[in-house]
Amino acid sequence: MLIERIYDKDLAQASYFIGCQAKNTAVVVDPRRDIDVYQAMAEKNGMTIVAVAETHIHADYLSGTRELAAAVGADVYVSGEGGQDWQYEFDAQRLYDGDEIRIGNITIAAVHTPGHTPEHLSFLVTDGAFADEPGYMLTGDFVFAGDLGRPDLLDEAAGGVDTRFEGAQQMFASLRDKFLTLPDHVQVFPGHGAGSACGKALGSVPSTTVGYERKYSWWGRYLADNDEQGFIDELLDGQPDAPAYFGRMKRQNRRGPAIMGERAPLAELDAATVAAQLEADEVAFVDTRFADQVHTGTVTRALNIPAGGSVATYAAWVVDPEKDARPLVLLAEDQESAQEFWDHLVRVGIDTVAGYLTSIEALPQVMPQVINPAKLESFDVAELLDVRAKSEYTAGHIPGATQLHGGRVLWNLDQLPGEGAIVTYCQSGTRSSVAASGLRNAGFDVVELEGSYEGWLNHQAKVDATQR
Numbered sequence: 001m002l003i004e005r006i007y008d009k010d011l012a013q014a015s016y017f018i019g020c021q022a023k024n025t026a027v028v029v030d031p032r033r034d035i036d037v038y039q040a041m042a043e044k045n046g047m048t049i050v051a052v053a054e055t056h057i058h059a060d061y062l063s064g065t066r067e068l069a070a071a072v073g074a075d076v077y078v079s080g081e082g083g084q085d086w087q088y089e090f091d092a093q094r095l096y097d098g099d100e101i102r103i104g105n106i107t108i109a110a111v112h113t114p115g116h117t118p119e120h121l122s123f124l125v126t127d128g129a130f131a132d133e134p135g136y137m138l139t140g141d142f143v144f145a146g147d148l149g150r151p152d153l154l155d156e157a158a159g160g161v162d163t164r165f166e167g168a169q170q171m172f173a174s175l176r177d178k179f180l181t182l183p184d185h186v187q188v189f190p191g192h193g194a195g196s197a198c199g200k201a202l203g204s205v206p207s208t209t210v211g212y213e214r215k216y217s218w219w220g221r222y223l224a225d226n227d228e229q230g231f232i233d234e235l236l237d238g239q240p241d242a243p244a245y246f247g248r249m250k251r252q253n254r255r256g257p258a259i260m261g262e263r264a265p266l267a268e269l270d271a272a273t274v275a276a277q278l279e280a281d282e283v284a285f286v287d288t289r290f291a292d293q294v295h296t297g298t299v300t301r302a303l304n305i306p307a308g309g310s311v312a313t314y315a316a317w318v319v320d321p322e323k324d325a326r327p328l329v330l331l332a333e334d335q336e337s338a339q340e341f342w343d344h345l346v347r348v349g350i351d352t353v354a355g356y357l358t359s360i361e362a363l364p365q366v367m368p369q370v371i372n373p374a375k376l377e378s379f380d381v382a383e384l385l386d387v388r389a390k391s392e393y394t395a396g397h398i399p400g401a402t403q404l405h406g407g408r409v410l411w412n413l414d415q416l417p418g419e420g421a422i423v424t425y426c427q428s429g430t431r432s433s434v435a436a437s438g439l440r441n442a443g444f445d446v447v448e449l450e451g452s453y454e455g456w457l458n459h460q461a462k463v464d465a466t467q468r
Contacts, residue, residue, distance in 0.1 A: 055140025115171025184211025243407025382420025
């Protein structure tokens with residue numbers, strides 16, 4: 001048997017390729033939408049992908065289940081659990097608790113593990129060539145290394161009202177009745193790692209075991225004592241902000257993400273044509289440089305989505321394809337980097353990219369306004385906006401600042417002043433630059449705090465030192 005973990009650092013998301021070497025067939029669980037990696041893995045190992053399955057209706061990324069199945073002619077398996085309100089709306093084979101997918105010597109058994117979502121499945125994997133009982137469990141957003149899937153996302157992202165309490169109760173029952181009944185040696189492969197917003201304290205290690213989590217997890221003592229209320233209280237306390245785009249992911253994943261098919265390589269565009277399109281508001285420009293470069297000059301009303309580790313995350317903060325259908329024009333060094341950037345965009349359903357430019361010299365430009373922390377106190381500020389997470393804000397913030405997570409800013413414009421300058425900051429400047437670009441694109445007057453919160457702390461330290 002072959003188990004390969006395909007990890008997307010951008011979204012801290014893991015998918016899995018499970019192959020039977022006796023029959024040269026494979027199943028992929030929870031794939032992303034840029035599917036070349038799975039096809040390459042199948043080709044490398046001489047295998048055919050015959051099935052694609054997913055653990056639940058995802059909120060943090062757009063599923064590639066339909067995309068991969070259409071490309072390779074595989075069967076699709078999704079949960080049929082959770083009740084009528086949590087049924088997928090596209091054609092697929094439904095799995096219920098105890099149902100199995102078989103490929104050669106491998107058996108993949110569905111286990112209904114509600115809590116994170118009502119329909120959630122985990123998959124117990126048995127390698128029949130070596131054992132007659134499961135040795136592995138793909139837990140999706142149920143059990144992570146060191147943590148559990150959050151049960152409050154239906155409230156935060158799917159329009160639920162107080163569903164978190166029932167979800168937490170279901171999580172307790174799933175752990176007690178399903179997870180902790182397994183032998184300690186069963187290896188656990190979760191759907192996310194550190195950095196995901198699907199939990200509050202996820203570990204960085206790629207896998208764990210039932211026994212390790214039973215003994216060392218924060219929740220183990222509550223299960224051992226049968227303390228359901230203590231478990232619920234700690235599970236719900238301190239969960240991170242949920243980006244607003246999670247709601248769109250939920251809707252699209254339930255309906256069934258659009259199948260893109262093979263995408264043609266992005267073309268380098270003519271700068272004069274792009275300038276005319278920008279003037280007519282027919283396209284949106286994406287400056288992929290980091291904040292310090294953007295602050296030296298960028299395209300007027302450009303969205304700042306820095307290339308690097310968090311493209312999909314930041315893109316979904318400032319681009320809502322359900323409300324803005326304009327194609328994107330990317331700033332990129334070359335075709336290869338533009339294509340890679342696009343791969344990250346489609347993971348969150350931002351599909352329409354017109355092409356790329358390698359320079360902004362021929363386009364209308366503006367220099368984003370930045371203010372030094374030393375001048376903040378005397379500056380006429382309509383709103384001082386902290387775009388960090390609630391936990392960061394609670395740990396320390398600039399007096400008078402209002403907290404609104406960067407991934408929620410553009411969905412809460414009615415909370416911001418329509419006139420006057422909004423001063424934004426994060427911890428060091430990247431998230432502030434992203435959020436500020438989205439606000440400028442929406443027509444707000446935005447000034448970024450130079451150095452963000454770290455810059456302000458350094459300034460305050462200097463002030464305190466002079467006053468001693």
